Amino acid sequence: MSLLITGGTGYIGSHTVVELQALADDQDIVIVDDLSNSSTKVLDRIKKITGKTVTFIKADICDYDAMNAVFEQHDIDAVIHFAGHKAVGESSEKPLSYYYNNVSGTVILLRVMAEHKVKNLVFSSSATVYGDNVSPLNEKMTTSATNPYGQTKLMIEHILFDLAKSDSDWSIACLRYFNPIGAHNSGLIGENPNGIPNNLLPYVAQVAVGRLAQLQVFGDDYDTVDGTGVRDYIHVVDLAQGHVKALQNLNKISGCKAINLGTGNGTSVLEIVNTFKEISGQDIPYKIVPRRAGDLAAVYANADLANELLGWQATRNLHTMISDTWRWQSENPQGF
Ligand code: NAD
Ligand code: UFG
DSSP states (O other): OOOEEEETTSSHHHHHHHHHTTTTTTOEEEEEEESSSSSTTTHHHHHHHHHHOOEEEEEOOTHHHHHHHHHHSEEEEEEEEEEEESOHHHHOOHHHHHHHIIIIHOOOHHHHHHHHTTOEEEEEEEGGGGGGGGBBTTTTTTOOOHHHHHHHHHHHHHHHHHHHHHTTTTTEEEEHHHHHHHHOTTSOOOOOOOOSOOHHHHHHHHEEEEEEEEOHHHHHOOOSSSOOEOEEEEEEEHHHHHHHHHHHGGGGOEEEEEEEOSSSSSHHHHHHHHHHHHHHHOOOOOOOOOHHHHHHOOEEEEEHHHHHHOOOOOOOOOOHHHHHHHOOOOOOOOOO
């Protein structure tokens, strides 16, 4: 039996592959990725960490024939679906590209899965589907989205709920991630954004390593501990282990279940900057600028359901998250 990982050479996918390979059951892993936001160098790094190889297929999930061939050639029994575009700002500039890649690509994947009677799925959703609900965010809250990227996650969630309602053979875990940061503690894999990073941690890391001159802090007048935005940062290895737990507990899920993967704790931008400075020993110049459109003051999870249903909770603290980010960034200043 094989496990298909779409988007498996990406940031979260690669860390999840490493955790899956650490399992004793030694299930074969097939990665499908079109390399639109990742590199095959990741495959060598995964092998260095785990001593094991994966099957890699360069393909676009929107390509029905290519996806069908993957299922014809491999005895897939479950899928973890990471593939998708994820830049919020870019999604407003290129909405069609986001709806096509994320939504149409997922529909094509689901169609091929159904045709091959593969009905076990773990999907990468996002806390962005909570819209402007007040934190702590729990899975019973109403959902909404404020940008095309968020809409794609919400639309896919609706598709998954409808699909599971129509056919009770489906078991789907819709994992709503909070803010993944950090890297594998080997320093061999980590987040490698193209161009100027949109997210806080890769930006801070690139300032610390000298690739960028100064961080812009988007607002210091929020109603938070120090006025800067608060988020629920979660170590990417904890997140990866959440996927392993979801996969192992899919048989407990009949239908489609939304589950938060977060720590339940909030950290402000300045707390991140100061901790990064302390751990890296580098100066991190920053300037306070106006708020970024669409940002909320504080976003953090109620993470109880993941604990109850999957027996999972995050274990790595902020110090570990930032030490591991720094190790990855300082040992790979230009990424892969
Ligand atoms: P990433 O860009 O590093 O990984 C995504 C991978 O998917 C990349 O390797 C890319 O090449 C591949 N891909 C994109 N479109 C594809 C297609 N049509 N066919 C095949 N491969 C394709 O991103 P990530 O941070 O690892 O995120 C993984 C998933 O988690 C995404 O769906 C993202 O929306 C979701 N997510 C990420 C975050 C975050 O902050 N990183 C938060 C919430 C949800
Ligand atoms: N921030 C800055 N300067 C920067 C970048 C970010 O001050 O250069 C601040 C933001 O204003 C926010 C915090 O740092 O307060 C975190 O911002 P990120 O862009 O890193 O993360 P977001 O919470 O805005 O969004 C991320 C992903 C979304 C996902 C969401 C889930 O980018 O795709 O987490 O909660 F939907």
